[in-house]
Amino acid sequence: MKLHLLDRSSVANTSITVSQNNYKNFLKVWHFHEELELVYIVKSTGTRFVGDSIEKFEAGEVVLIGKNVPHMWLNDEAYFQKNSTLKAQAVSIHFKEDFVGKEFLSLPEMQPVAHLFKKAAQGIKFKHITDTLKNDLENIHNLNPALKIIRIIEILSKLEHNQNYTLLSSNGFINTFHQTENNRLNIIYEYVYQNFHTPISSKDVAELANMNASAFSRFFKNTHRKPFTRFLNEIRIGFACKMLIENKESITSIAYACGFGNISNFNRQFRIIKNESPSSFLSQYRKHL
Numbered sequence: 156m157k158l159h160l161l162d163r164s165s166v167a168n169t170s171i172t173v174s175q176n177n178y179k180n181f182l183k184v185w186h187f188h189e190e191l192e193l194v195y196i197v198k199s200t201g202t203r204f205v206g207d208s209i210e211k212f213e214a215g216e217v218v219l220i221g222k223n224v225p226h227m228w229l230n231d232e233a234y235f236q237k238n239s240t241l242k243a244q245a246v247s248i249h250f251k252e253d254f255v256g257k258e259f260l261s262l263p264e265m266q267p268v269a270h271l272f273k274k275a276a277q278g279i280k281f282k283h284i285t286d287t288l289k290n291d292l293e294n295i296h297n298l299n300p301a302l303k304i305i306r307i308i309e310i311l312s313k314l315e316h317n318q319n320y321t322l323l324s325s326n327g328f329i330n331t332f333h334q335t336e337n338n339r340l341n342i343i344y345e346y347v348y349q350n351f352h353t354p355i356s357s358k359d360v361a362e363l364a365n366m367n368a369s370a371f372s373r374f375f376k377n378t379h380r381k382p383f384t385r386f387l388n389e390i391r392i393g394f395a396c397k398m399l400i401e402n403k404e405s406i407t408s409i410a411y412a413c414g415f416g417n418i419s420n421f422n423r424q425f426r427i428i429k430n431e432s433p434s435s436f437l438s439q440y441r442k443h444l
Contacts, residue, residue: 197214199243208325209394224275343363
C-alpha cells in the first residue's frame with residue numbers, strides 16, 4: 156500500500172465538506188490529509204486501517220481521525236466481485252481544526268472539543284452511538300451551510316461526552332509518523348503492510364532503509380520505543396484478530412496466514428500482545444455479538 160496525500164479541501168469554498176458515499180466499494184487507497192475526518196459507516200463490512208491499527212469494521216461504527224493520520228477502509232473481497240450487488244455506504248465529514256476560526260479551540264467552552272481533537276491523533280472509534288446521533292450524521296448534508304457548522308459542533312460535543320470509545324493507533328506510531336522529515340519510515344511502514352504475512356527479518360528491512368542491521372535496530376527502537384520485531388508482531392496479531400472475527404479459517408491457518416512460522420509462536424505472541432489466547436479472544440468477541 157503506497158501512502159498518498161489527498162486533497163480534501165472543499166471545492167465549494169466551505170468550512171466543512173460532507174460526502175454521502177454510496178459505491179460498490181470504498182476507495183482502496185492508504186492515505187492521509189490535513190483535514191480531520193468523521194466517518195459514519197451506514198452499510199458495508201471490511202477491514203479498517205488507522206496508523207498501525209488493523210481491525211474489522213461493520214455498519215454502524217463512527218470513527219474520528221485526526222489530521223495527517225494515515226488510514227483506509229478496505230471492503231471485504233465480496234465487494235470487489237464482478238457481479239456483486241453489495242453497497243458501501245458512509246457519511247464522511249472533513250474539516251480543519253480551525254474550521255470556525257483560529258481562536259475557536261481557545262475558547263473555554265471549546266476545551267473539551269480541543270481535547271477530543273488531540274485524542275483523534277490516534278483515531279477514535281466510538282461505541283454505543285445513539286440512533287439520534289446516527290440520524291444527525293446521515294442527514295447533515297440536507298442542512299444549509301450555516302446550520303451544518305452548528306450541527307457538527309453539536310455532534311463533536313456529544314462525541315466528547317461519550318466515554319465509550321477506543322483509541323485505534325498506537326501513540327508511538329503516530330508520533331514517529333508526524334515527526335518523520337524524510338521517507339525512510341514511510342518506506343518501512345509500506346513494506347511491512349505489504350509483506351507482514353510473509354517472513355520478514357530486521358536485516359531485510361535494514362537493507363531497504365539503507366542501514367546496517369545494528370544501526371537500524373537502534374533507529375527503530377529510539378523512534379518507536381519498541382523493537383522492530385514487537386512492531387511487526389503487533390501488526391500481525393492485529394490482522395489475526397480481524398481474521399478470527401471473520402471466522403473463516405482455523406486458528407492454525409490464521410497463524411500461518413499472518414506470517415508466523417509455527418502455531419506455538421503465534422499463541423505466545425498473541426498472549427503477549429492481547430493478554431489472552433486466540434481462542435479466549437474469539438470467545439470473548441462472540442459473547443458480545
